Amino acid sequence: MLEMKLTLERLEKEDKQIKVAVVGIGKMGRSLVDRIFSMKGMEVSLIVNRHVEKAKNALIYLGIKEKDIVEVRSVEELKEANFTGKFAITDDFSLAVKSDFIDAVVEATGNPQYGAQVAYNSIINKKHIIMLNVECDSVVGPSLYKLAKENGVVYTGAAGDEPAAIVELVEFAMGLGFDVVSCGKGKNNPKDIHATNESVSDLAQEKKICNKSLTSFVDATNTMIELNAVGNAIGFKPDVFACHGIESDLKDLPNKLRLKTEGGLLNSYGTLDYVHGIAPGVYIIVKGKTKEELDTLKYLGMGDGPNYILYRPFHLCSLETPVSIYKAVIKNEASIAPMAGQVCDTVTHAKKDMKAGDLLEGIGSNNVYGSLTSHEDCIDRDLLPIALITSKTRLKVDVKKDDLITYDMVELDVDQIITKLRLDQDSKNV
Numbered sequence: 001m002l003e004m005k006l007t008l009e010r011l012e013k014e015d016k017q018i019k020v021a022v023v024g025i026g027k028m029g030r031s032l033v034d035r036i037f038s039m040k041g042m043e044v045s046l047i048v049n050r051h052v053e054k055a056k057n058a059l060i061y062l063g064i065k066e067k068d069i070v071e072v073r074s075v076e077e078l079k080e081a082n083f084t085g086k087f088a089i090t091d092d093f094s095l096a097v098k099s100d101f102i103d104a105v106v107e108a109t110g111n112p113q114y115g116a117q118v119a120y121n122s123i124i125n126k127k128h129i130i131m132l133n134v135e136c137d138s139v140v141g142p143s144l145y146k147l148a149k150e151n152g153v154v155y156t157g158a159a160g161d162e163p164a165a166i167v168e169l170v171e172f173a174m175g176l177g178f179d180v181v182s183c184g185k186g187k188n189n190p191k192d193i194h195a196t197n198e199s200v201s202d203l204a205q206e207k208k209i210c211n212k213s214l215t216s217f218v219d220a221t222n223t224m225i226e227l228n229a230v231g232n233a234i235g236f237k238p239d240v241f242a243c244h245g246i247e248s249d250l251k252d253l254p255n256k257l258r259l260k261t262e263g264g265l266l267n268s269y270g271t272l273d274y275v276h277g278i279a280p281g282v283y284i285i286v287k288g289k290t291k292e293e294l295d296t297l298k299y300l301g302m303g304d305g306p307n308y309i310l311y312r313p314f315h316l317c318s319l320e321t322p323v324s325i326y327k328a329v330i331k332n333e334a335s336i337a338p339m340a341g342q343v344c345d346t347v348t349h350a351k352k353d354m355k356a357g358d359l360l361e362g363i364g365s366n367n368v369y370g371s372l373t374s375h376e377d378c379i380d381r382d383l384l385p386i387a388l389i390t391s392k393t394r395l396k397v398d399v400k401k402d403d404l405i406t407y408d409m410v411e412l413d414v415d416q417i418i419t420k421l422r423l424d425q426d427s428k429n430v
Contacts, residue, residue: 004326008041018329019082021046021096023118024109025058027209028132032108032318034062042322045082045102046072048093050114055089075099093118097125103329106158106321108132110213112363112387116140116418123148123155128328132158132318135363138228138346139387140421141338142430156327156334160320162282163229164336169284169310170234178286181269181307182257183236184243186279187223191245194351194401195219196366212364220245220274221363221370221386224346227272228372231344233336238344239271242371247276250283254307257285264307272344272372281313341430345378346370348386348405356397360410362389368405379426382406390416 011017018041022029025047036044049055052071059069070086072078078095081088096105097118105122107115107129115136122129123144131137137144137157148155157164162185173180192199195218197211204214216222224242231237244265248256253275258264275283288294288305302308324335348360348368361367363386370386378385384405390413397409412419 001323004323004330007330008039008326011041016041018042018325019045019101019103020325021048021099021102021105023048023093023096023105023107024111024132025049025055026108026110028110028318029106029108030058030062032106032132032321033058035319035322037062039322042325044087046078046088046090046096046099048090048096050091052089052091059087059089094121097121097127102127104128104130104325106130106132106325107136108318110135112136112139113390113413113416113418116144116416116421119144119155120147120417120421123151123153126151126153128154128156128325130156130158130321130324130328132161132321134161134163134225134229135387136418137338138225138232138344139385140418140425141229141232142341143421143425145337145339146430154328154332154334155337156324157229157233157336158318158321159323159327159335160316160318162226162315163233164320164324165312165315166230166282166284167233167336169282169312173284173286173310179289180234181285181287182239182266182271182273183230183234183282183284184227184273184275185223185282187220187245187274187276188279189214189218190276191218191220193219193349193369196351197364198366214364215366216364219351219369221346223274224370224372225363225387227274228344228346229336229338231272231372232338232340232342235340235343236270236272237374238372239266239268239273241373241377243273245274245276249277250309250311251303253278253283254285254303254305254309258307278311280315281311282315283309283311285309342375342425344372345375345383345385346372346387347378347383348389350399350401350403350405352401354395354399356395358395359391360389360393360395360405361391362393363387382408384410385422388412388419388422390419 112135115133327333392413
């Protein structure tokens, strides 16, 4: 990180700042913009939001004077705004991907369909793309990652999000030769798979986030999707459908996450899970091998083994995203990427009884929730990944509460880039 600081300071002195476009100015996007404002060697050259007034209000909230904010409608207007020191905003993401001076695009909307459009167009226009949109990454990340490699740019998840924080620990342990046998995250909210926008309303107001986002956290869809991204990065899968989701503290967790034959609850190693009682942190479980290794870990107060926990007690979400921007632009590296292919899928359940013709509405809605499974299981049972649901996805049949929804039960929105990418990805076994 000292290298990053020194490099960015040099870029600032040389007036060669990394130029960033941020797409989506909700809580994550806004806090990222604020973080970049406080840094040297990196600057926000454009903010994109489908409701452009929200972008202006976000900048004013961050202390920018209204007279210094300009709405741009063309690449030429964007260049002029940057040349004159204005803060450019727009509702047209194509300006970000077509502008020759933009180095990297951060997709921070959390909308998988829109995110796929932004990512795809960024890549084919030779822009590095940083995904603060794990929802999109979980379902078509392998296709976008492959496309980015073909176009000589970086496709990456965002540092600070829990998937990248987990992979950071995995890279540390594997780099030292440890056997990583399980990994996962703490879950912040008590799980309620039938949570609705109405049932979380008071808590959403308290946390100052939208009801839909909080619903996806409480019903565990977001948790499943985050673990999905980790699985696609390192090849791990849930030990059981939808994970165990146990209660534990840090001391007991290494013992619980052993094989059943060792007195634990796991059927196999190489697994993903979430744990109530250790939020907001992330963890990995490593297994000691040699006598000396076990003796040293015990000496260091890590426990009796043979399983040990490595734990990171925080993740700073979008406040850490500049790390991924820096790594992509300067080092040509990803913080996390789906290098293992489509290893896992987050598939769709009905949250209530529904009728043929009803819209499913997707992640964070009152109609569906997601569960993590292996990609093989998803394909074998023809299960519908929840991130493929768009505003036009309708049921063709009646379904009961908690039913798993399959492809043949729905009318897919086949015109969406995300749908085309996923169907092509499955046909090629990516």
